[in-house]
Amino acid sequence: MADHRRSAIFVMAYDDFEQDKRKTFWTADEAVDKIRRYCALQERSHSEVRSKLLDNGIYGDLLEEIISDLIADNFLDEERFARSFARGKFRMKKWGKNKIRQELKLRQVSDYSIRAGLSEIDDAEYMDVLHSLYEKKEKTSKFLNKYDKMKKLTDYLLQKGYEYELINALLRKNDT
Numbered sequence: 001m002a003d004h005r006r007s008a009i010f011v012m013a014y015d016d017f018e019q020d021k022r023k024t025f026w027t028a029d030e031a032v033d034k035i036r037r038y039c040a041l042q043e044r045s046h047s048e049v050r051s052k053l054l055d056n057g058i059y060g061d062l063l064e065e066i067i068s069d070l071i072a073d074n075f076l077d078e079e080r081f082a083r084s085f086a087r088g089k090f091r092m093k094k095w096g097k098n099k100i101r102q103e104l105k106l107r108q109v110s111d112y113s114i115r116a117g118l119s120e121i122d123d124a125e126y127m128d129v130l131h132s133l134y135e136k137k138e139k140t141s142k143f144l145n146k147y148d149k150m151k152k153l154t155d156y157l158l159q160k161g162y163e164y165e166l167i168n169a170l171l172r173k174n175d176t
Contacts, residue, residue, distance in 0.1 A: 025057025039075040043084040047108040082109050082117030090121050094129055099161020130162050134170055
């Protein structure tokens with residue numbers, strides 16, 4: 001049985017290697033055209049564009065030149081990406097600021113752009129969403145006792161990316 005697994009892993013690794021060998025890399029002109037279309041579809045971070053270019057065989061000075069041209073032609077704008085990302089994740093997925101900040105850092109967005117992105121979130125709307133998530137979770141969950149209720153609600157809201165201080169204040173306010 002162990003030999004079978006080993007051979008399956010080898011075949012998978014060999015298939016990956018064969019796919020890499022067959023992959024055709026972009027020429028410089030193809031890279032410019034395709035990456036412009038890639039950026040026109042939706043906002044992209046610099047690291048996403050860099051990764052896409054590297055995956056398609058564009059390296060070194062040519063890569064840097066293409067990224068510079070994208071920035072100059074306004075196809076690539078880190079602050080605009082951060083603003084769009086923050087708005088989208090907050091409105092669609094109801095993410096809190098901590099989770100949005102963490103995701104933007106994962107995408108190697110600068111601190112300045114992260115702050116600009118988070119400034120897109122209206123404080124009153126943010127508190128309304130936090131409150132509605134709290135109420136929804138409270139209605140749909142079963143709790144053994146007061147401690148269990150507070151723990152489950154806190155864990156859920158922290159996982160969504162909301163600040164502990166806001167969660168704690170909300171729990172204390174609704175506990176009385």
